[in-house]
Amino acid sequence: MLVCFFFFTFGLVVGKIGAGKLSFNVNPDLYAETELSAAFNNTLFKQVWTIIQDDYVDKGKLVDKDLFYGALAGFVNGVGDPYTVFLDPETTKDFEDQISGQFQGIGAEIDMRDGVIIIVAPLPDTPAARAGLQPQDKIFAVDGKEVFGMSVDDVVRLIRGEKGTIVKLLIASGEEDPREVSIMREVIEIKSVKWTFRDDGIAYVKINAFNEDTNALFDKFIKEAKTKELKGLILDLRNNPGGLLDASLQISANWLKKKLILVEKFGDGNEMKYDSDNNAPLENYKTVVLVNQGSASASEIVAGALQDNKAATIIGKKTFGKGSVQTLKKLPDGSSVKITIAKWLTPSGRSISDEGVSPDVVVEITKKDVDDKKDPQLEKAVELLK
Secondary structure, eight states: OOOOOBBBSSOOOEEEOSSSSOOOOOOOOOOOOHHHOOOOOOHHHHHHHHHHHOTTGGGGOHHHHHHHHHHHHHHHHHOOOOEEEEEHHHHHHHHHHTTSSEEEEEEEEEETTTEEEEEEEOOOTTTHHHTTOTOOOOOEETTTTETOOOOOHHHHHHHHTTTTTTEEEEETHHHHHHHEEEEOOOOOOOOOOOEETTTEEEEEEOOOBBBHHHHHHHHHHHHHHHHOSSSSEEEEEETTOBHHHHHHHHHHHOSSSOOOOEEETTTSOOOOEEEOOOOOOOSSSSSSEOOOTOTTTTHHHHHHHHHHHHHHEEEESSOOOOOEEEEEEEEEOOOEEEEEEEEEEOOOOOHOOOOOOOSSSOOOOOOOHHHHOOHHHHHHHHHHHH
């Protein structure tokens, strides 16, 4: 039986995951062969093969399997969707592993936007965050190797490495000149949910990513919150690059009783709607959600659902805008195709990919705010809840 795992995520986490794997069972008979288009001219393919074998300067270094996987990657790349990609067996294994919460690397999510590799979000208290990487920073080179024209997966492989080793990134922030940033890789383990109860009666809960531990940790937060006299809640989704769909749906449902959370729209026009049940333990709590340009995919589901259902006020900056769902189709040799199968709409019908989620109250954070360790977005949230 083939298991297709649905998820929201950007490219790959820049690191190597440790424990906690997802399993994919494979039955190749499920992939019924279809007739190839006439555009796939086998003679031309063989001619290109012959040219490489006869004329390439370092033909002794050629590896048939690398050429084969490269051809498949190019085939899938022709779709023109950066989230539909072919993954060789090694990359497939890394991808299956990456949802756990422990990995070796720098602790950042990367993606491609307009052909440029960018930082989606540095995860908190990681080498990437401590190095000052910010959402939307552009990556031009890794260890002196230019990454223009490379896939997200290939760039991830360059950045990935063992703990204690250094990777050098050529980074550009906004309109600033590129700068080289040296980052030491570490073993990184992050709990996806952290919270505090402030002295002013406001609960602050931060979701770093929507992982396997998210719902259990959030349930613990709710139990503690129910023992407090609270004025309101602040849900911080800033620099949260996404994760598991089920986790985002369950988090949203904590505020929404028998409400529409999300609409899944497929290529054939069919739709699937996701509604909450009758259990919404946080529905009567005044809530503010913080977002920024590093809030993506699953974060945008939650922010969009709460905004459209008027369950929360959204503060910050417009979100990243990634609202498509992929499934991983694993192949008999351990390779796979990660393919976009649907797009996501908020309850009011907004396309997350096309529009992102615009905040109800726009609040910027300037470089001076960062240098002065000020957080005007959080301050505004507290102001609204008092």
